[in-house]
Amino acid sequence: FVLNFVPVKRKSVRGEVVLVTGAAHGVGRCLALEFGRLGATVVLWDINRDGNETTAEQIREEGGTARAYQCDCSKREEIQRVAQQVKEEVGDVTILFNNAGVMTTGSVLDLTDDQIERTFQVNVLAHFWTIRAFLPGMMTRNQGHIAALASIAGYNGSPYMVDYSSSKHAVVGLMDTLLKELELQGKDGIKTTTVCPFFIDTGFCPNPKLGSTTGGLRILSPEEVALEAVDAVLKNKRRIILPPELRSVPLNIQLLPYKTQTLMQNSVNISFDLMQSGAHNKTD
Numbered sequence: 001f002v003l004n005f006v007p008v009k010r011k012s013v014r015g016e017v018v019l020v021t022g023a024a025h026g027v028g029r030c031l032a033l034e035f036g037r038l039g040a041t042v043v044l045w046d047i048n049r050d051g052n053e054t055t056a057e058q059i060r061e062e063g064g065t066a067r068a069y070q071c072d073c074s075k076r077e078e079i080q081r082v083a084q085q086v087k088e089e090v091g092d093v094t095i096l097f098n099n100a101g102v103m104t105t106g107s108v109l110d111l112t113d114d115q116i117e118r119t120f121q122v123n124v125l126a127h128f129w130t131i132r133a134f135l136p137g138m139m140t141r142n143q144g145h146i147a148a149l150a151s152i153a154g155y156n157g158s159p160y161m162v163d164y165s166s167s168k169h170a171v172v173g174l175m176d177t178l179l180k181e182l183e184l185q186g187k188d189g190i191k192t193t194t195v196c197p198f199f200i201d202t203g204f205c206p207n208p209k210l211g212s213t214t215g216g217l218r219i220l221s222p223e224e225v226a227l228e229a230v231d232a233v234l235k236n237k238r239r240i241i242l243p244p245e246l247r248s249v250p251l252n253i254q255l256l257p258y259k260t261q262t263l264m265q266n267s268v269n270i271s272f273d274l275m276q277s278g279a280h281n282k283t284d
């Protein structure tokens with residue numbers, strides 16, 4: 001408790017190799033730019049080649065170092081191939097930031113089989129393949145950092161996002177358990193950070209809206225999420241929930257009666273457009 005009031009020193013990432021997935025747009029681009037400003041060599045992965053190249057150019061224009069790689073994170077073999085290429089061309093990744101994600105909205109019966117599979121491939125399985133590619137180097141040095149852009153939906157899921165919400169629950173579980181495993185193996189030099197934001201204004205979720213009684217809640221900007229996420233990595237924070245007003249959500253879910261939770265959720269009255277196919281649901 002007292003430790004909350006002691007300012008935590010931020011570690012330096014100068015000279016570190018930071019890999020950000022989903023770096024072509026939104027939070028991923030902002031994360032990459034921020035790590036670039038802090039003097040890291042930033043490795044950018046995205047399925048979107050043009051957007052990814054633009055992020056790399058922006059980092060270089062600001063005097064930073066960036067390398068862009070096209071990678072479809074829904075494909076295990078592609079992740080493994082591009083990871084090998086990065087090790088040969090740039091070196092060992094010392095900070096891995098799994099940010100790429102996809103979202104579908106629709107009832108569990110309206111989603112297609114392919115959409116559900118893709119949600120889990122990009123939002124969950126890609127984390128396993130990147131971790132398995134880059135953790136061995138971190139283990140050898142007992143130094144490194146693995147971060148994930150999860151969501152508040154990883155604690156409190158949303159109707160019409162059953163696949164998305166369950167994928168984010170899986171990421172929270174993966175990151176919590178990974179940390180325990182590393183600790184048990186004596187790898188205390190490898191840190192983890194799980195970022196759990198509320199809605200962000202990136203176009204990722206189709207048209208998210210809050211009702212008139214928001215209880216102070218608001219849609220976040222990608223810049224503020226990225227700044228808080230980088231700060232959390234630099235301070236070795238295990239988990240952050242954004243905005244901080246929602247910090248009690250995991251506890252409330254355990255403690256509050258289900259009906260009270262439903263009432264709270266109804267009072268905020270979150271809505272978004274339903275989409276059965278869209279920019280984020282490419283299945284080739």
Ligand SMILES: NC(=O)C1=CN([C@@H]2O[C@H](COP(=O)(O)OP(=O)(O)OC[C@H]3O[C@@H](n4cnc5c(N)ncnc54)[C@H](OP(=O)(O)O)[C@@H]3O)[C@@H](O)[C@H]2O)C=CC1
Pocket residue numbers: 021022023024025026027028045046047048051071072073074099100101102122149150151152196197198199200201202203204205222279280
């Ligand atoms: N926006 C929100 O409300 C919230 C988002 N999050 C999480 O934040 C993370 C970033 O989301 P956000 O910045 O909003 O989304 P954006 O859509 O703005 O950015 C996501 C990036 O990931 C890329 N991407 C998608 N699929 C793949 C893939 N198969 N392989 C590689 N890259 C891919 C996208 O490319 P392309 O555009 O070509 O598809 C895009 O450049 C996600 O994990 C999301 O779940 C968490 C809470 C709320």
Ligand SMILES: CC1=C(/C=C/C(C)=C/C=C/C(C)=C/C=O)C(C)(C)CCC1
Pocket residue numbers: 150151152153156157158161197198199205246249261264265268270
């Ligand atoms: C239960 C509950 C809430 C519900 C939050 C939800 C359902 C958030 C979904 C977020 C998503 C899907 C983000 C994108 O990744 C509120 C309104 C915070 C109020 C406190 C109690």
